[in-house]
Amino acid sequence: MSDYLLEMRGITKSFSGVKALDGIDLRVKPGECVGLCGENGAGKSTMMKVLSAVYPFGSWGGQILWERHPLQAHSIRETEAAGIVIIHQELMLIPQLSVAENIFLGREPRTATGLIDFDRMNLDAAKLLADLRMGHINVALPVSHYAGGQQQLIEIAKAMSKKAKLLILDEPTSSLSKSEIEILLRLVRDLKAHGTACVYISHKLEEIQAIADTVTVIRDGRFVSEGPIAQMPIPDIIRMMVGRDMSNLFPREAHPIGDVVFEALGITCLDPENPSRKRVNNVSFALHKGEILGIAGLVGAGRTELVSALFGAYGGQHSGEVRLDGKTLRIRSPKEAVKHGICMVPEDRKLQGIVPGLGVGYNITLSVLDDFTHTGLIDENREFSSIGTAIDRLRIKTASPLLAISNLSGGNQQKAVISKMLEPKPRVLILDEPTRGVDVGAKYEIYKLMFALVKEGMSIIMVSSELPEVMGISDRVLVIGEGELRGDFINDDTLTQERILTAAITPARQAA
Template sequence: MAETLLEMRGITKDFAGVRALNGINLTVRAGEVVGLCGENGAGKSTMMKVLSAVYPYGTWGGTIQWQGRELRAASIRETEAAGIVIIHQELMLVPQLSVAENIFLGREPRGFGGFIDFEAMYAKAAALMADLKMSHINVAQPVAHYSGGERQLIEIAKALSKNAKLLILDEPTSSLTRSETETLLGLVKGLKARGTACVYISHKLEEIEAIADSVTVIRDGAYVGHAAMADIKASDIIRMMIGREMTSLFPREAHPIGEVVFEARNVICLDPQNVNRRRVDDVSFQLRRGEILGIAGLVGAGRTELVSALFGCYRGPYTAEILLEGKPITVRTPKEAVRHGLCMVPEDRKAHGIVPDLAVGQNITLSTLDDYTSGGLIDENRELRDIDAAIAQMRIKTASPMLAIARLSGGNQQKAVISKMLAPKPRVLILDEPTRGVDVGAKYEIYKLMFDLVKQGMSIIMVSSEMPEVLGISDRVLVIGEGQLRGDFINDGLTQEQVLTAAITPLPHAA
């Protein structure tokens, strides 16, 4: 058995009197991949920030043993020098700098006179890339030229340049395509074979099953258990994470579907960088009362562009004819859309869904702030009552409604964004990747909410890259491929193969 590399014992961490970690344990052996699982807000990222000294020694309780000695690191620089390197969910790269400059930022090779030795830096970066079988990446190119998946690999190369013995990956595939994910998992397996240990944090249990040697589960800041991956199933992990059994990941419920309430005609979106290219190519569809309409397709197919145009926030030139309850409406801005009863939860909550420095409650009421204003004054008591009700409805884990929303986990931020878009009581709700970066328990809650809403007569359009989610939740599925509507299927026995075939098959006139 490999030697023990890391032992965290009885770790505690408080924020403003609220205990975020309560006696957490974690053991990692050399060359081992440990999957760290828990719901949003369970304390996974906080735990790793303790380990990597984002929260320095003295600000938390318990002990950390690293290679047989107690670790009392006061800074990230100290943990990195010891061989512990964390790659955060939000990548820490400078897009305008080259790949090599990013890898050695702050540690640049120096030559005569103390000047940066660019030739040596590029040579070292290229050798590192070749060693990781990433020779296709030009280390002299700015990072901005590369995809999200390639940037994630560059972050790993940066970590390994620091001689990492333990690599911490926090939700590394949350924004990656399937092929990019496979590349990343292959790289981690290769690192394991070379003796590099890894703590792999992910809500995607299929990735944990594919790559982890063992799994540690935490819940509400407390240690639940640890097991070898060979001795545990995904259903066991889910039960440990949420503290209860889940009979189905998709709680599909019968609900009435009525008449057509929303119609989009001839939606065309032009590429902002090249107006001769259509990102959405003359798409038309209808939506019925109480219906969940799933929109599926491959990455880059035009799904987000389509719903952005409907909500009035597409950044390039576009045209769209929109009818609500049979009447034409004009939607050129999100404010106009909300006024007509059309709301959208955006794909990128960090960029478009939240105001990070505002409180959780203030984010929730941003879309309805006028409702609380009279004579230039805000009725703060009524606003707070509604905030408390929204937090309770969505089970948002927050120490206080006044806490900055940036302090919440990604899943709880997502719940707050959904609450914000439900506040205006829309007739049509668009959800673009509603469960991205959300744990299995929170997904279940969002699905239950969606079925409650359609039972009340709301209509929902859901864009999702997760095929099981589309098939598990939707009443009907639109398939988009290269900006075209390539399929409109009733979800009765619909299979992933049928959806994928439609997505990759050009329409006859476009062949």
């Protein structure tokens, strides 16, 4: 008799005749954490949507055995009733409702008269959070009161309130700080110890190594390998994911760096909700032609606010001067920034980078529609020729340029956003967390693209929370701490992660 809680056998799934899954297997035991690894577009999320009945029985091929019995669910409600609960990469909480209301949404306890029993709901939510070692969270407060990391933990509590036997975590730490990641991993370990099984999907292979018992690797919709994590070192997992050796994840290439082309002088950003607080305080720097300038700092340091102000996208009051080729620019909106040759890939692609229901190709050309317009009409032949070139350049995996971009994996959505911002042929390209939620293969392609662009004379500003990435790619590193510029380092043999972190946490007055 099988000792597996879940067995997925030979799963197939097609979209418009294109196979997204081609005979994939997955097995999970009670209390086991399986790391599911693969590049963007490999089929990981599609596979989990099959399992959780987002794609109902009959729309896919193969067999699912749950507790040794065939599972033929037609809705998420059915899979949740069986004990299979998925936590998506994008949080599914309602900010205005309380923590307790979010946890029991649609399953609220009722009084004898049929009204919601708020007292019981709050007590049940508080007990659940205490059992999960999350008793510090006030269940009566709105979810919006808590930061993203805490909200991710609330999502897990919501899942466990549904009596989850198998918890699916899809990129759960993509927007978490290091300390929040440690809390989440500890929570998963606790769940495993109490018999809850997990499927953990992440591009951060060090997390897979830390939490998974076994690893399943898929590539291009096909099963590649499975095995104990102890027998699958990270380089081997990467090789299986991408189908080639990637011993150097940061393909640093020599390139000429010229004179200063861009300057930011005295940039100051006030907090939109509290104008007496400065999110960015009098930051100045220069950017050279053909240079990759990395911006490092702790979460909340003001990095995103700084680059958003440069791009005319900051939501609060801000001041300072921006110069291109020595000429002062007046940038009051992203449209004006693009017109001046400054483009930006935002940190939150879902909220700021894409139009979800619009086709992949149309998302790419949004920034240059005027180029294809004549007498008020769009020349579709020219537009689609440009779209084809852009898709080929970044190897965006899509069944069709007309497919809604929301159907693409996160990494391919990111490639499309980068393509959109390359269409205007900018002089300065700002990349805010360009590889967040992107697999190692796509990261490598983005890095190669960055070096190709600076060789052509473009200048790049890259914000990243990953210090190895900052040091592996940048020519020079700015360090921001509490809104202040705390370091400007040439990225040579003397620069270390320790120097960057020390600068990030040391106030400028002390550093001086």
